[in-house]
Amino acid sequence: MLILDVLGRVQNQKVQLAISQNIEAGDxxxxxxxxxxxxxSSTAQSTLNGYRAPKSNGAHFLIDKDGTIYQTASLYxxxxxxxxxxxxxxxxxxxxPADLKKLKGKRPGLEIGRVEMMKPFPSRYPMNExxxxxxxxxxxxxxAFEPLTRAQQTxxxxxxxxxxxxxxxxxxxxxxxxxxxxKQESEGASAELLDGR
Amino acid sequence: MRKIIFFILIxxxxxxxxxxxxxxxxxxxxxxxxxxxxxxxxxxxxxTHGYYRLVVADVYDGAGSEVYVQWIAHPTPEQKSxxxxxxxxxxxxxxxxxxxxxxxxxxxxxxxxxxTIKALYEHDEKDLVxxxxxxxxxxxxxxxxxx
Numbered sequence: 001m002l003i004l005d006v007l008g009r010v011q012n013q014k015v016q017l018a019i020s021q022n023i024e025a026g027d028x029x030x031x032x033x034x035x036x037x038x039x040x041s042s043t044a045q046s047t048l049n050g051y052r053a054p055k056s057n058g059a060h061f062l063i064d065k066d067g068t069i070y071q072t073a074s075l076y077x078x079x080x081x082x083x084x085x086x087x088x089x090x091x092x093x094x095x096x097p098a099d100l101k102k103l104k105g106k107r108p109g110l111e112i113g114r115v116e117m118m119k120p121f122p123s124r125y126p127m128n129e130x131x132x133x134x135x136x137x138x139x140x141x142x143x144a145f146e147p148l149t150r151a152q153q154t155x156x157x158x159x160x161x162x163x164x165x166x167x168x169x170x171x172x173x174x175x176x177x178x179x180x181x182x183k184q185e186s187e188g189a190s191a192e193l194l195d196g197r
Numbered sequence: 198m199r200k201i202i203f204f205i206l207i208x209x210x211x212x213x214x215x216x217x218x219x220x221x222x223x224x225x226x227x228x229x230x231x232x233x234x235x236x237x238x239x240x241x242x243x244x245t246h247g248y249y250r251l252v253v254a255d256v257y258d259g260a261g262s263e264v265y266v267q268w269i270a271h272p273t274p275e276q277k278s279x280x281x282x283x284x285x286x287x288x289x290x291x292x293x294x295x296x297x298x299x300x301x302x303x304x305x306x307x308x309x310x311x312x313t314i315k316a317l318y319e320h321d322e323k324d325l326v327x328x329x330x331x332x333x334x335x336x337x338x339x340x341x342x343x344x
Contacts, residue, residue: 025320037293040292057291057293057294057320080294080320081293083293083295083319083320084260084319107258107259107260108257108258108259108260109257109258109259109260109261109297109319110260110297110317110319110324113319114324128320129322181260181319182256182257182258182260182261183257183292183293184292
């Protein structure tokens with residue numbers, strides 16, 4: 001179990017605080033899921049520098065290639081890390097006729113995303129409003145993200161376990177970014193999630 | 198009367214007197230996600246003249262867009278038309294901070310090229326049109342600001 005202070009900062013020697021208020025975007029009132037990302041950067045420092053720029057975007061945690069975990073945003077604040085969400089009922093082949101009617105003719109991205117965001121959880125994927133993001137330092141090379149290092153995977157597994165226990169998040173509600181939004185298919189593809197996916 | 202019928206038949210059959218639509222196959226083969234391609238006036242650097250080309254392409258089946266400006270040199274007796282530079286705008290083409298470009302226009306004014314973009318943003322909770330103005334200063338150099 002993680003200990004959080006009043007500002008939503010993790011108090012644990014495995015987590016280094018590198019919080020940037022520039023990537024925080026309003027209060028995170030409820031947490032339903034976790035989304036795993038990859039950065040397209042060669043070092044954690046370059047990503048942390050980017051987070052300090054005005055109007056920058058990021059996630060709540062950043063895991064360096066050597067496994068160092070940085071907390072980059074308060075767990076009580078939203079970050080802009082997901083984007084337009086895909087249709088969960090289409091992906092899981094569970095759409096009701098009413099769902100299909102609302103989605104008919106809608107384009108990927110904005111149009112489907114606007115329909116989905118109106119649905120209550122868990123009829124939709126977690127989004128910026130109710131999820132925690134974990135970035136992993138990785139480069140995008142030759143048309144794909146490089147796989148997570150062994151140290152990154154170890155840290156990611158530890159962090160996912162701690163967060164799900166502390167915040168009572170269902171382990172099945174952890175997704176790769178490309179599963180929930182229109183992103184590079186390889187983003188997070190090498191990450192092993194807690195439910196064995 | 199016979200002449201009239203003859204000319205009508207010619208026009209219906211699409212009869213051509215010379216080579217036409219030579220690029221039809223290339224145009225048909227253009228990737229469908231290249232949604233906007235337009236020229237934006239001329240540039241000159243020392244003795245080289247050319248034109249700007251603005252390109253907007255969709256990514257992920259239209260969930261987002263990317264924008265580029267190219268400097269293309271005019272053909273001369275010494276050299277064929279040549280691509281000098283393709284400029285990408287990292288502020289607008291960020292995969293984790295994606296814009297869906299609605300309109301993109303360009304205009305040469307006072308010696309500079311100005312590109313104006315209207316776009317929606319993937320992280321906005323409501324539809325909000327973002328307006329960007331990009332001033333091309335030199336080959337590959339620009340100033341971008343959100344209005």
